[in-house]
Amino acid sequence: MIAPYKLHRHGYQMLHCFMMSFLKKMAEMVEQGKPFQEKVFHPDFLPIALAHKTKIYKRCERIYHAYAAMNEHDRKVLADRVSKSMDVEAVCKGNVMPVHKKEVPQPLFELVKKTFEDLYKDILRGREASAFVKNYGHIRKHFEEFFTKNNSSTLCPFCGVSPVNTEEMMEYDHYLPKSIYPLYAVNLKNLVPTCKVCNQTYKKAKDVIKGASGRIFYPFDQTLTGVDIVFHMSHPVLELCQWTVDLKSREGLSQELESWKWIYGIEKRYVSQAKDNSSKVWGIFMETVHYARLENPELTLDQIKSVFQITIRAMQHSDYNMLLKPTFDALCQESHLLQALRESQEYTKV
Numbered sequence: 581m582i583a584p585y586k587l588h589r590h591g592y593q594m595l596h597c598f599m600m601s602f603l604k605k606m607a608e609m610v611e612q613g614k615p616f617q618e619k620v621f622h623p624d625f626l627p628i629a630l631a632h633k634t635k636i637y638k639r640c641e642r643i644y645h646a647y648a649a650m651n652e653h654d655r656k657v658l659a660d661r662v663s664k665s666m667d668v669e670a671v672c673k674g675n676v677m678p679v680h681k682k683e684v685p686q687p688l689f690e691l692v693k694k695t696f697e698d699l700y701k702d703i704l705r706g707r708e709a710s711a712f713v714k715n716y717g718h719i720r721k722h723f724e725e726f727f728t729k730n731n732s733s734t735l736c737p738f739c740g741v742s743p744v745n746t747e748e749m750m751e752y753d754h755y756l757p758k759s760i761y762p763l764y765a766v767n768l769k770n771l772v773p774t775c776k777v778c779n780q781t782y783k784k785a786k787d788v789i790k791g792a793s794g795r796i797f798y799p800f801d802q803t804l805t806g807v808d809i810v811f812h813m814s815h816p817v818l819e820l821c822q823w824t825v826d827l828k829s830r831e832g833l834s835q836e837l838e839s840w841k842w843i844y845g846i847e848k849r850y851v852s853q854a855k856d857n858s859s860k861v862w863g864i865f866m867e868t869v870h871y872a873r874l875e876n877p878e879l880t881l882d883q884i885k886s887v888f889q890i891t892i893r894a895m896q897h898s899d900y901n902m903l904l905k906p907t908f909d910a911l912c913q914e915s916h917l918l919q920a921l922r923e924s925q926e927y928t929k930v
């Protein structure tokens with residue numbers, strides 16, 4: 581992860597809280613042998629559940645019956661797993677495993693998945709006038725406020741190279757995918773704006789926990805400071821070389837780093853960018869040398885190089901520039917270009 585997001589608290593987290601409260605109350609009532617009744621809902625949630633009768637009330641009723649149909653032992657195991665695994669940060673850090681679809685009987689899982697998917701799609705993102713939105717606010721408002729709070733960059737913090745589309749509203753990614761971990765589908769801590777490439781080309785519905793190392797970067801972890809990127813060239817001649825990249829978490833989070841590389845196809849994307857950008861970045865450097873020398877013929881190549889490295893590192897907020905500095909460093913150290921330039925200038929001086 582290139583940079584963490586700041587978490588923006590918002591009323592719509594209440595939908596997650598109400599659903600967790602429903603699940604807890606349901607488990608209690610089923611164990612007491614009680615039939616489904618309105619008091620399974622939090623008093624503040626009941627009018628909303630009734631207003632969205634098909635999408636909330638009736639679905640919860642079906643969940644209740646499907647859960648009650650399980651045997652007592654399995655119910656207790658499941659209820660315990662749910663109550664102990666709702667902290668997204670603890671899940672990301674590998675301290676607790678999220679409730680996986682394989683832990684839930686299939687008919688119940690499908691029902692829960694459909695319910696939470698619809699809560700996200702139709703209740704949170706639904707019509708402005710929906711009962712929930714009236715009380716707790718629209719996700720669009722959250723999106724706007726989220727970007728006001730995270731205004732330092734519009735680049736996607738997961739790849740650092742493509743812009744998050746803030747014009748086309750509400751491009752949230754379910755970090756723990758809702759098709760496998762539906763219970764996190766309306767949890768604010770699991771909804772993160774990403775670029776389309778990260779979301780739709782690479783991550784898609786990958787099982788980010790079981791498919792990877794079991795640990796992933798928590799997107800709101802303010803202690804994260806980024807990743808060191810070092811490119812290597814297999815051959816000193818640009819046209820003949822293959823690029824590779826070494827990536828290192830600055831906090832030493834190697835498992836999180838491996839998951840991140842796998843989830844977002846980072847190495848492949850970065851190497852492809854370095855290859856495409858190498859001629860461009862060298863061209864800009866040559867131009868810089870030319871103009872710097874016109875202003876001050878006494879400047880050495882190394883002095884110009886140092887200034888140029890600082891300049892391109894500061895240009896991180898436009899497309900792909902985060903990779904320009906490491907690309908340039910590799911060109912200086914591993915290609916013949918800098919040496920050739922140095923020699924040609926020595927020759928000119930003579």
Ligand SMILES: [Zn+2]
Nearest residue numbers: 736739775778
């Ligand atoms: Zn991205």
